[in-house]
Amino acid sequence: MQTESAVNTQRSKRLAGILSRDAGGDARAPDCSANIIRAPLAPPVIKRLLAGAFAVLFAAVPVAAGTLLQYWPFDDGAASTVYWQTLNAAAAAQSLLPLRPGEPGGAPFWNANARQFIHPPSFAFIPTNNAVAYRFTARHRASGADHVFTADAPWRPLTNIWASLPVGYVDLTVTPLDAAGQALAGEQKRSFYRAAVFKGPYPPGVRPYREAAKLCYAGVYKLPYVQSWLTAGTPSDSYELYCYPAKIIGALIEAMVKYASLAEHAQDRTHALAIARASADWLIANSQPAGAPLAHLPPTYWGSKRTAATYKGQNMMIYPPEAALSYLRLYDATQDGKYRTAALNIAQTLRALQLPNGSWHLKIWESNGLPVTANIVIPEGYFEELFLRAAQLTGDATYEACAAATRQYVMQGPFVTYNWEGQFEDMQPTPPYVNLEKGKPAEFSSYLFARSVAEPSLLPQARELLAWCEDQFTVWSQPLTHLDSANWQLPCALEQYHYYTPIDASSADMIRAFANAYAVTREAAYLEKAKALANHVTRMQRADGTIPTYFDSRANTGTDWLNCMIFTARALMRLDEVMTSRE
Secondary structure, eight states, X not given: OOOHHHHHHHHHHHHTTSSOTTSXXXXXXXXXXXXXXXXXXXXXXXXXXXXXXXXXXHHHXXXXXXXXXXXXXXXXXXXXXXXXXXXXXXXXXXXXSOSSOOOTTSSOOOOTTOOEESSOOOOOOOOOTTOOEEEEEEEETTTOOEEEEEESSTTOOSHHHHTTOOSEEEEEEEEEEOTTSOBOSOOEEEEEXXXXXXXXXXXXXXXXXHHHHHHHHHHHHHOHHHHGGGTTOSOOTTOGGGGSHHHHHHHHHHHHHHHHHHOSSHHHHHHHHHHHHHHHHHHHHTSOOTTSXXXXXXXXXXXXXXXXXXXXXXXXTTSHHHHHHHHHHHHHHHOOXXXXXXXXXXXXXXXXXXXXXXXXXXXXXXXXXXXXXXOBOOOOHHHHHHHHHHHHHHOOTHHHHHHHHHHHHHHHTHHHHOOOXXXXXXXXXXXTTTSBBSHHHHHHHHHHHHHHTTOGGGHHHHHHHHHHHHHHHEEOSSOOSOTTGGGOOSSEEEEETTEEEEBHHHHHXXXXXXXXXXXXXXXXXXXXXXXXXXXXXHHHOOTTSOOOSXXXXXTTTSOOOHHHHHHHHHHHHHHHHHHHOOO
């Protein structure tokens, strides 16, 4: 295996036309901070891609587009300095734009429980009788410096002072003023953390992304509680997270099918598919019986570990379609019709349970089919994928309508309200805006970016949604004080408001979203953000290939969530695909 430095040297030479693609090494591996587009590309193609990639950046900062062309590709410090100065200036300029600012009677205020902001926020402060203006005083807690401006309403964004506010905690006071400029009663206060903006370069990775993903799949395959499926055919008691079968075992099936396509040795390929079969057979056998209210749906909870006992008998509807897609991947690999049947049975039940609004109750009692709470699923792309695959396999066009309805629900619901509710099987469902997360909006931003190719009007909305995910959940440096933040490994992404801590799959959410944004726009900022997070994942990866779930002091002591690890490997693969693609 070549080192990252050696591979990057070869890639730089290929970019310069010195080394042919067939001269050795992995042409797809890995990134280096200087390179945006994979080589070899003819100079006219490079210039065309650069023009598109930097269009937004040069609109934000006063640097002519032609300035960077002379540095492409660059191998010297001066060129690298210009490149990063340009990217960082653009990132700083873009961070001054408010994201979905609330307004009474208009856009909802989504940030009542937000802790940090990269972009200037606006808060749901209430107008005061007889006030004609409002004085905003933002005191930077560490320095004691006040940053002051006046506005006509108490809910205006903090745009006027945002550039001058250093990273750190801020105590905001909004004071109503009368016509003479005198303070009225009714001050309103809010404290928050002014978060750091992206500022590269960040440390490099230690191996190519595709290689890191392959090592991860191999590491999962070798885990004792994964290998035990070969002999026991049941979940091992040694791994407590099997108490969430649809989520964990569904992900394991997918991972073993994938590893069977990657493994070098025939025995490993055979055993990987055997593990996939054994785990799928167990999940199918322990799903709801035919004729039950939730017929054929796999169990969300099993046994008594973690929260499984607390939520026994409930089925969380975000997991059955993922399990069904895993069955279909196993069917594609084996052509065993029972997995096709199992997947289509789930699709049929989901179709029957789909609400008129296009979604589902988040949690449903298995005994009677009634909702546990009023919360509604925020469907991700795997719902659409399952229904479209069901339509293709059966010829039943009603599945296509089901697929379209899932996206329409998000477009008309969470995308309007920005109530991107955290939906996790080990957390209690919450009222609106109490516990937001970024996985679902990050995925939906990718959907919008893809659609924007045919519908350009969606592009600004896709950008804003992805920026919101970064604003609320991405930590580039100088984290806020929370939980184990002194030991957070940076850069990273946080999971949800109620578990505001760095998780590998949260970084993967952002890697995938930034990569997908880059695939459409070819803008360097998106690629560099994806690479910064992905490089850190490779640095966190263990020698055995596994990736820790927790990017903090528990990295080598906490229980790893298999689904998170597998999703992270998938995100690394996606970034490699995007970087390898040709125009």
